[in-house]
Amino acid sequence: PLRPIAAMLSENYDLRAIDLSLEGEVPGDVDALLLLGSQRQPGEPALFAVDQFVMRGGGLAVFALGAVPDPASRQVQPPTADLNPLLEPWGLTIGEGLVVQRSLDGAIRLPVRMRTPRGDVEMQQQVSSPLVPILRDLDKGHPVTRRLDTLVAPFARPVVPGEMAPGVVATVLARSEPDGAVGGPVPSLDPRALAEPLPGERASA
Numbered sequence: 435p436l437r438p439i440a441a442m443l444s445e446n447y448d449l450r451a452i453d454l455s456l457e458g459e460v461p462g463d464v465d466a467l468l469l470l471g472s473q474r475q476p477g478e479p480a481l482f483a484v485d486q487f488v489m490r491g492g493g494l495a496v497f498a499l500g501a502v503p504d505p506a507s508r509q510v511q512p513p514t515a516d517l518n519p520l521l522e523p524w525g526l527t528i529g530e531g532l533v534v535q536r537s538l539d540g541a542i543r544l545p546v547r548m549r550t551p552r553g554d555v556e557m558q559q560q561v562s563s564p565l566v567p568i569l570r571d572l573d574k575g576h577p578v579t580r581r582l583d584t585l586v587a588p589f590a591r592p593v594v595p596g597e598m599a600p601g602v603v604a605t606v607l608a609r610s611e612p613d614g615a616v617g618g619p620v621p622s623l624d625p626r627a628l629a630e631p632l633p634g635e636r637a638s639a
Contacts, residue, residue: 439470454480459487466493472515473499481520496521498528500589501620503565505544508623510565510589525598531617533567533590533638534628535610540566540586544623564628565589565620571609579607592616592638614638 443449452460452467454476460467460483467487476484488494502511510532518527541560548555569585579585585608595604618632 454483457483459483460492464492466495469494469496469498469517471497471499472517473502475515476517476520484520485523498591500591501532501565503542503589503623505542505623508544510620510623513591522596523599524602525596526604527594527596529592529594529616531591531634532565532620533587533592533610533614533616534564534618534620534632534635535567535614535638536564536628537611537613538568538570539564540568540588542566542588542623561625563623563625565623567610567614569608569610571611573605573607576605576607610638 440449447466452464454460458479464487467484469484484494496517498517499513499515501513503509504511521527539562542563542565543558544561545556546559548557566586566588567590569587570583572579572582572585574580587608590610598604614637615631615635616638618635620632621627
């Protein structure tokens with residue numbers, strides 16, 4: 435899934451993979467580090483290496499995996515990596531619960547059974563899902579989002595700012611729609627199970 439992103443970035447940047455479990459530190463010639471959907475829990479040495487990279491002025495973008503969807507069973511499993519030990523010292527926390535947005539959402543592929551003259555056949559079908567919010571409330575003055583009209587954030591979790599570390603300023607780049615919600619346990623990937631507010635759900639704003 436990351437290949438299209440890598441292909442696009444490679445048009446203007448030199449990309450390379452860095453295995454912090456082997457290298458132990460971010461090389462000095464790296465200007466920006468992308469943590470994209472890690473499915474393994476980073477060890478303390480890796481988290482320390484990233485922290486040191488940021489402290490010496492490196493750019494860091496964190497795209498945390500919000501959930502592990504299983505289309506076959508239509509279940510949603512919790513993420514397998516926790517990046518809060520990295521973010522919390524800076525004053526940020528990845529909150530609990532997935533963002534659910536029922537007014538402006540994208541699509542996911544789910545298996546469906548279709549009856550044919552030759553018997554039942556399982557096919558993949560695109561279905562609109564509240565778990566794939568399309569964000570249009572973007573900060574047009576920030577370099578990261580100024581050229582974007584919308585941003586698709588599948589299986590997103592809220593980012594909760596707390597007490598910022600000295601010298602750290604939090605800027606919100608994208609918000610969900612006013613009817614967005616978060617916090618309720620997601621019972622299924624089936625959009626019909628998400629049509630009504632979930633128990634424990636609260637506004638995401």
